[in-house]
Amino acid sequence: METSEIQGRVLKILTPYVKDNSALENAGAETNILEDMKVNSARLVDVVLAFEDEFDIEIADEDVDSVNTVGDCVTLISEKLS
């Protein structure tokens, strides 16, 4: 699966959790999910669980620790898919 396609699906999943829509409109790999998009940290787990369902992958507890930016999500999902 292409990185751009993964990123598009990641952003779609993030959309309902994002409080700063301007960050969403300009989102790129470096966009920080908690600090830039203002996603509630407690909701981050729901986001990652949605990744599991969307991409049919399993993500371990430890994997979440490395998720800070949109790019981190894309990298993690790409690794799991491969």
Place this chain on the structure above:
Amino acid sequence: MADATLLKPQERRALLRQRWLSRLLSPLWLPAFTAAMYAVMRWRIVGARALRREYARLRAGSDAPLLICANHLTMLDSFVISWALGGAGYYLRDFGGLAWNTPERRNFADSFWKRVLAYMLKCIPVTRGANRGEVALVLNKVAFLMSRGETAMIFPEGRRSRSGRVDRTNVAYGVGRLVSSLPGCRVLLVYARGEGQQDWSDTPARGERFHVTLRCIEPKSDARGLRGSLDVSRQIVTQIAEMEEAWFDDRQ
């Protein structure tokens, strides 16, 4: 999972040093804080003797890790709950029974003396909304301490209940992650509320009378990974919410 083995040797040593210093000075600060709650704030714990007997029994009855999970209404809940579960004399004998806390760093970051106080009071500060790596480090530290017989206290809602009632939708999954990482971990659920506490606040009112109920569980989940941790967290919050319902039913 929270993994104490991931801590660096210097991080372990720092925690043990903090415990040692806190223990060393505890004959000073434990009676002082107890006296402040009793004589200055005039707080009272209804049925304190039975609560403390039960907590001492749980501590003495097993070597399995014990995590205290409570509802959260004021910034001083951890003081009240610790006092409800043991007096100064008890904690001087069983210092591991005095729970470690993970308070919000911003609540005391503005003052050197507040930071010193937090250090003495067995606190491991955490920044709410911090990157997951920092949160994981705190969980690893708590897991390390609990594996050495220390008790820890975490508020599974992650913040004070804004509605004044347990928020079942606001679940900190880190609690479940911590419990899942410690084999045989028991969770002591605590519901504590002052008679005059209508909703959330910074401090309980002077002269407040607290009613505290306890329930000990060993939550488990068939799910793995994140889902398992979240499932355990939800079990904990759900049971605390049930204890809250019972609390209000008893007072109708």
